[in-house]
Amino acid sequence: MKPYCFAIDRIIPSEDASLHPLDIGLIRGYAVFDFFRTVDYHPLFLEDYLDRFIASAAKAHLVLDQGHEELKSIVLELIQKNDLKQGGIRMVLSGGNSDNHFSPTKGSLFIFCEALQMPSDDKYRNGVHLLTTEYIRPVPEIKTTNYALPVYLSKDWKANNAEDVLYHADGIISESSRSNIFIVKDGTISTPKTNILKGITRKNILALVPDAQIRDITLEEVMAADEVFMSSTTKRILPITKIDHQPISNGAVGTRTTALMEQFKRMEEETVS
């Protein structure tokens, strides 16, 4: 973590930030958050992330004192104070210290700046491995801190040389634990429609691929796809070349994925220039 953070109503040293442990953010795992990157001091796609964070708080019945413009000016001040040329910014709003230790109430807002390690070149070149898990994230349209299942499973990923999970239910896939999923088949790109968090990277990919299909996708289709990739803030576009130890197509990164990875990087560069 970088030296300065925003806590409740002011910028303070990050190490002094403190949450009371009886906040339902801890004892009931009830909080919302968001996460974005800086590129050359520029907070990438900031407006979209702030809009989503504000919407998450509202949908989760949590009160956020700060509006869009105030959050933006806090973020810009933190980037400067932390000299955050390339890094991650995490905003968290806790559920608050509730009388009955259950109901949402007035919570605390924290904004931290962090060093950020993007996936290795090797992962972009050779793709990664996902393990399927039968699960739908509760209230998936809200960016909650509800990661108990994937954190629990992450020990298993390491043992299986996997990057993350692929959630599915009733034969339909939804998302990975922190990423959206896309498939390429016969030149058409598709991405799941339901039970997902609408990623900002997903939104930008859909802008680059206006004829992409947004629809229910079966796990069978994924396994038979020509190419599969995941998208997220901290991964951009990352090829998936293996699922449950089975190679996708010939097991190599596909041409469409490679082209999109380049297009997305250019989009990023144009945004910050």
Added chain:
Amino acid sequence: MKPYCFAIDRIIPSEDASLHPLDIGLIRGYAVFDFFRTVDYHPLFLEDYLDRFIASAAKAHLVLDQGHEELKSIVLELIQKNDLKQGGIRMVLSGGNSDNHFSPTKGSLFIFCEALQMPSDDKYRNGVHLLTTEYIRPVPEIKTTNYALPVYLSKDWKANNAEDVLYHADGIISESSRSNIFIVKDGTISTPKTNILKGITRKNILALVPDAQIRDITLEEVMAADEVFMSSTTKRILPITKIDHQPISNGAVGTRTTALMEQFKRMEEETVS
């Protein structure tokens, strides 16, 4: 909350307790906990609760420095310092402040004493209303702090004059958000076998009813039962007389449930005397 708590390695004023907000207990909702009651200064069924808490930590890959006997002596000291004649004791172990903001690491232990309101006499006399939700709690055998879904739904319970949820999946019920479920049909008591947290109150009820069936129970069976009740530390045995606005049997509290409520209270009294 009562004036004193245990935090990490010592007893301190409860208001001074503090968790760093980047602990994955907050940012990933990853923590385990347990909760029990005192009756006349006696921590009820303490051994069972401590065993379960220690097991939850181990299953969740979390390191707990204190063993059974040390936890017990901290709890007894807290009861004394807080003059906790009747109340609740909450133990929480967070996932820790992880380098990658995801993997479990060395967390912080907190133990708080709280005032505790048991359900009203009216609820014991007339029973309560549950609303069904299709869901299985992830890793249900571990007492995690993963309550994001029921906290989110709790606004809806209030609007429907309901007490809590009843989870089911593929037609089979599992549990309520913080309670186990029992049904009575033709004189036989049954309780779900899978996808549940094994409650200490459930364990004690099963000791009182040695011929109870532990098996998969369909939602249909629940709706057609003679009696339904829930069990938990903070509710003991609480009759359920309505599910999804439909009365169970004639909508009144059944005789078997009433008898068990009395038996359980006597068991409690014998334990503390």
